[in-house]
Amino acid sequence: MNDNFRSGFCAFVGRPNAGKSTLTNALVGSKIVITSDKPQTTRRAVRGVLNRPDGQLVIVDTPGLHRPRTLLGERLNDVVRNTLEEVDVIGFCVPADQRVGPGDRYIAAELASVSAPVVAIVTKTDKASKSRLAEQLMAVSELGDFTDIVPVSAVAGDQVELLAGLLIGALPPGPKLYPDGMSTDETDEARIAELIREAALAEVRDELPHSIAVTIEEMNERPALLEIFATLHLERSSQKPIVLGKGGLRLRDIGTNARRGIEAMLDRRVHLDLHVSVIGEWQRDPKKLDRLGF
Secondary structure (H helix, E strand, O other), X not given: OOOOOEEEEEEEEOOOOOOHHHHHXXXXXXXXXXXXXXXXXXXXXXXXXXXXXXXXXXXXXXXXXXXXXXXXXHHHHHHHHHHHOOOOEEEEEXXXXXXXXXXXXXXXXXXXXXXXXXXXXXXXXXXXXXHHHHHHHHHHHOOOOOOEEEEOEOOOOEOHHHHHHHHHHOOOEOOOOOOOOOOEOOOHHHHHHXXXXXXXXXXXXXXXXXXXXXXXXXXXXEOOEEEEEEEEEEOOHHHHHHHHOHHHHHHHHHHHHHHHHHHHHHOOOEEEEEEEEEOOXXXXXXXXXXXXXX
């Protein structure tokens, strides 16, 4: 390994739905974080590993920083703040297609007190005109004192490599932190649960995104097949028919789409068995949050 090799951690932070997870996947080169247009899709600090000849960047994709309305929201914010204290560089994501608002200013104020350098990243440039992008770059520059401001499109791949180089350049010299070929330290079980939740979010659309949590109850090896038993947890009994759908069709569709994603990730056949349960107001109950892993 050359003496100029750098390694360390980068946290992506931004308001909900700022493009952090899509950018993480684009930099790592594989899907390690689920994506959705629903706020608060990311609920944990998920680490993805980018390996380059000049360095190893460990990207920590965090939940959207926001003004919380539930105990779950408070805990998600705590995840973000704890992460910001432990990383070498921070990427502050602001979408190009939405004007700078109170949420962005709230995060910029939080970042003013951190010690790590902050790179402002204007995401989703494929969704903005050139004039709109120019306005956004100027607006973002007024939010704080950033080491760089970089416009990127994770979907189109525009300037993703440039951003990777800038972030690695901000890391300290050091050896690799993870072995070659490792794209994330997430367990298969955790990734499977997230793929199921992603499929559920896509099916229920705007009806109850924050109320869904997923746990894996059992995984059994069978000849040429992996059996997975999972539960979708809701907050109210009235939500159950929404997830089940008429005659259970919606739950079946959730299972079909989730199974495709799981099989693609594991490169093997999967049998997925889904159940639905109700854990009343789990977003506000500390014991229930603990039980669900938050």
